[in-house]
Amino acid sequence: MKYDFKAVEKKWQKKWEEGKVFEVSKDYTKPKFYALVEFPYPSGQGLHVGHPRSYTALDILARKRRLQGYNVLYPMGWDAFGLPTENFAIKNHIHPEIVTKQNVARFKSQLQALGLSFNWDNEINTTDPNYVKWTQWIFLQLFKKGLAYKKEMAVNWCTSCKCVLANEEVVGGVCERCGSEVIRKVKSQWMLKITEYAQRLIDDLDGVDYIERVKTSQKNWIGRSTGAEVDFSTTAGDDLKIYTTRPDTMYGATYMVISPEHPYIEKWADKLENMDEIRAYQEASARKSDFERTEMAKDKTGVMLKGVRGINPVNNEEIPIFISDYVLMSYGIGAIMAVPAHDTRDWEFAKKFGLPIIEVVKGGNVEEEAFTDCATGEMVNSGILNGLSVQEAIEKITQFLEEQGKGKFKVNYKLRDWVFSRQRYWGEPIPLVYCEKCGYVALPESELPLCLPNVESYEPTDDGESPLANITEWVNTTCPCCGAPARRETDTMPQWAGSSWYFLRYCDPTNNDALASKEALDYWMPVDWYNGGMEHTTLHLLYSRFWHKFLYDIGVVSTPEPYAKRTSHGMILGENGEKMSKSRGNVVNPDDIVNEYGADTLRLYEMFIGDFEKSAPWNTSSIKGCKRFLDRIFSLQDILVDGEGYSAKLESSMHKLVKKVSEDIENMKYNTAIAAMMSVLNDINGSITRGEYKTMLLLLNPFAPHMTEEAWELCGFGGAITDQSWPVYDEAKCKEAVVEIAVQVNGKIKARMDVPADATKEAVMELAAADAAVAENLAGKTVVKEIYVPGKLLNIVVR
């Protein structure tokens, strides 16, 4: 029988939709399974073959769980705010809302054509006013708890477009759109205090099941380090506070460095003799873009402060203070003690400026290079620390500094607060009002959502303000607090805002009184299994954990972590092994594959392509193998024979297959699950019982849902597969009675033979000795050792 995938796939998709087959049950007593994939940004390009890799993988889990009796939430939605839509709107003068609507419609039909079992009743869109309302509501809670604040920040500014650029829009130091120079411009930005959660974001990783590389990346990104804050006295009178991770090396500190933006420069202005030189340096480093600073990383520059010197608290020696842009204001406290003998950067700087280098840990040659790998060394030239190990020295000196009131133990993080402002149109307006008298005031909740006004131009203004700043009738309002005239905040939120809590809205997407009901959240959360790309590890994944922890603290959600389990898929590369991109001309359109081979084949191929976690190149000719496999499974109908059970010939194969496929799906080893099914298919010749065929179709159903339903129906097995139960296996029946083992002599294979699975070592030895090839190799030798691994091999060691 020929399989007509075009007609069959449409038929079942219609049945699933009309029958609401995959919708969730409101019965909160059933066991639940919440499967989540990252919702897409509905771009103008349509779906990419990369999307279905993740979606199909969790679709397989969702479908399997439903057959296992779970109430499954597997929702989909649209992360629809964002720059490409806005840029398209600017260029074509179409409202972003209309563009979004069109793109969403296209994406949705593409996803439905793949037979993904999403709960479309729970669909959400981050640009929907009813969604924006709750995004803004969460922001207001953060604001009220003091976790949102305003700060002067350097932003990327395109000198030609006269507008603020996101980091992603700055490529190689120039504007991605026009190629002009990008400089740093200081603007006032809304910030979220994610740093307040840094330690909890690290600690709580211990309680969740994330793949290890995600945990590692998040920890490295948060970048915890321990050390000491130390007060150096200065000849100017005030103490200069520095941060170091190596307080043990304090006797080696021969100078100090502060960042060019350090406030003490202004404070000491009247004492500094070379203020002109210092100002010139400050201006030069302010003008440098990030790109230039990186380019110049090798060449250390700086200016010595004349008129003020620091005093090392461990030996009271006076040392010079420099300003240099190798010290960043944004990490630690923008000031360091420099130990050139044991820090590469300090060493380079000291060599260039002719500063003394004092070895304080034995073992290196500090005249040649900085000796940094010295955790196991012994302290020298270090007064009270001499002879101690590095570890002992750290403890002793920290204690000493504390006793002297000159320092204390200190933890630092690389993580910075989250820049939350965008001077853009297509985002959630920040729901605040600025009043001369009251400052920034939160909008009352009754005024949410604060919607975007209609504007004529979506371009940012000349001075880099959001296009909203030009809409005076929208901007001008009254203070919710005192009623005086006031102005709305015109910045909008970044795209990350909507995706930081979307998994909560899925639980109860139409709720008007809360972001989701308590019952729905308590039932569905946490997400049981979240799959997504590695590129979101340190952005979306961290941001959403932060928001969730905040919502936990204010009692909105009941779990401290949003995701119980996180896995990650590899990228699908172009046929040439490079990343798929329009410019490389190696993009594969999923629509074309669905048209030519069918959705089931595409799904199966993407799961068979290789290890799910690793990237894999696309290969159009390999798809044929998957198509052939599905056609052959479908054709098994022609050789169907009676019998609801398994035939003697296939019984153990079937039990093993159920076990293998069940376990492989749970471990996301889809490729080997499919290989196992192919292998069993290859063993079938002549006939297959109804029972065997049923099991095959059930196991294959999550991968190829359309074809298996059609075959099930044509064979008259009764009902739909979606109403059946996942097959079970009997461990005892997975074992074969007779197994082939390899016989080795000194590790070299000499023979293969069939032995009973439960044969003893002695029995197998006897059988082996009877084999001619083995006997030949044993002749005249002494057997020293016999290793028998049941079911695998026998190794006879002789001398």
Added chain:
RNA sequence: GCGGGUAUGGCGGAAUGGCAGACGCGCCAGAUUUAGGAUCUGGUGUCCUUCGGCGUGCAGGUUCAAGUCCUGUUACCCGCACCA
């Protein structure tokens, strides 16, 4: 520089320390077909005429046995980048 990852046939990839190359693609041969395509059957790491030898980036080591464990090393990919 730092962090993470990868390395196995012509290709994608399999292998709880236990028969390397499952499964698929491609290729070869045969069947079927007017022909092509499609389909089906068999073969397919490599060297040698055979016996057999050699093979998992490279060099060592542990073990009866190593793709797998240990030490060192190289190449490539991804992320971060003066983080004191």
